[in-house]
Amino acid sequence: MRISIKDLGFAYDGRPILEGIYLEVKEGESLALVGPNGSGKTTLLRNIAGVLKPRSGAVYLDFKELRKFSPRELARRLGVVEQERRVGFDFTVKELVELGRIPHLGRFERQRERDQRAVMKAMQTTKISEFADRPIGQLSGGERQRVFLAIALAQEPEILLLDEPTAHLDINYQLELMEIVRERVRDGLAVVMALHDLNLAAYYADRMALLHQGRIAALGRPEEVLTARNIRRTFGAEVAVGRNPLTGAIYIELAPPARQARQRRGRLHIVCGGGSGVEVMHELASEYNLSAGVLSPLDSDYEVARHLGVELALSAPFAPISAEAHEKNIRMMEAADGVILCAVPFGPGNLRNLEALLGLPAKKAHLLDPEGIAARDYTGGRATHLVQELLARGAVPIESTAELKERLVEREDARI
């Protein structure tokens, strides 16, 4: 079932809350409503749920206006899950899930096999079958929220509306719940969810609508909506936008106002990859001008480097390092006062980064954990050989990041 919202406006006590909202959600699609508190996410959701009546414009379900559905008709097509709600009495899980059948049953009608099946299925999909006979009060927050989702699913709706369904839930329960919702989207449900967690929304929603002061400030795929500029405009917050290295989803991190730029102590180049440079970059970024390479945009070090404003030599992922990137890398090494080789695993793909070090004055190179190279060597011994060669030429072996910092300071002092 398709949701279309046309020029929807809503006011509360004469104060406009929503204005000029146009949205479309198809079967098998999920839309996340995001935006700062008070931007109108929940109000919009409740207009779609039919509990609030728009002041202007309208919501259509498959081109029929929402208000033309009777409450029961609507409840057979549309299920709603909100932030955790209190249950009046200690009902058992099954008794609660059976409530989802109310819109399908006449007042004097008994539950039939069909209803029992819908209830069982809803409990299975939400993985609460094993608690069926337990009172709701004995369940954890995450389990309870799954019960409320099961009630909505027992309605056998075509549309699912979720209002901050994961608020107050531990992170494991958040993911569990969202995974179940995603499965329903694959089954063809149209899902609209108000979420304040931008990263959760980016990962689980097909599209996003960013609301700001009751209007849609941006609409589109997560990477189109969650730009640093959009977020500055709506939330007034500085963020770094990148991609989650594990999922590839758009990922947002707070970027607090840049710390007072201190006198830089010099320029360092870092050879890292696979997360090996995270600690070093964090430790040194505030005191040195940093560059790093060669990295690919899928590397977790890439996110950190971008976040810290490290200058980069970049190359495409899953491919040998390009000649262009290699040269840029060497140029940056030469320009640097020192080069730091992190505990990178080497394979044929990035061995050139190690080879590049050989062209430098050996004393400029600092090798972190050189003894561990054998375990990180996937080149059949070539990487190990290169590291030993560097050490033989006088490269500095370093045990830890702390030691590295000391050595760097000593070197500086010696220079002065």
Next chain:
Amino acid sequence: MDRKFFFAILAGLVAVTLIGGVAIGPVKIPLGESLALLVHLKGDGSLYGLIIHRIRLPRVLLGFLVGLSLALSGGVMQGLFRNPLASPYVLGIASGASAGAAAVIALGFRSPLALPLGAFLGGSLAVVLVYRLAQTRAGRSSGYGLILAGVALGAAFSAITSLSIFLTAGDRRLSEILFWTMGGLGRANWRYLWAMLPVALLGTLFLQATARELNALALGEEGAQYLGIEPERLKKVLLAVTTLLTSTAVAFAGTIGFVGLITPHAMRLILGPDHRVLLPATALAGGVFLVWADAAARTVLSPAELPLGIITALVGAPFFLYLLRTRLGVSG
């Protein structure tokens, strides 16, 4: 507890109660003879037959229906307000009905139906007023608002009752009002029973049919709304039906407390909160409880008869306090 088993026990209890209620009384009639006379529908014209058929049978049946109506109304109110402390009396029904009845007596109306009618009008008036007073601008009624308005309005109605008592001091009408405010089945007769029966029967059937929606209200009014229920309408209908049941019961038996509070509570402890089973169990248990309470009222100080409200309060209050301390974790 297994529900089928529990209902089997309850059904047996109802049968035992109806027979026992008829067999017990200030005039000792052997059980065998009571049974024989019960089977004889019209009685045999003997004194025992007269006692059983004219006095005890209508009284026991009326008592059963009154208990059933009050308990059921209490169960519905508790579900409606999601509050186990709600009872048919919280919305001022009892005090309204009392005031109505007291006014009728004090004003000297003598028609036999004037008293029930006055009580019924008083009770209904109270609920309508409370409902209107508790309504918010948005046209919704909040549970708290209803209960608070009920308490306040109840006090006003009690003043009318007290005024009636004051005005009739030294009069025969005084004891009539007093007896009525303390509740009792002493006036029971077949006419009352026939008036009560359809109300109790239809009310019970109707309320039973709303059990599922009452369950849904446990999710809050909005949660219920998402299931296609119109909570405000449901609330109005349920209030109307419970008011009808309660004020009819009050009209024929005076104000009898605690049945509507304790019975649903006790049944919920045994069966859980699912109104589909809770309501019928509460109805039957309420009937059983009131018949035995009335049997006690008739026999404890025999030949004098205690007001029924005293018995139910004496049994109900300690039970309630026990529940309060064990269930709500009140210590002290």
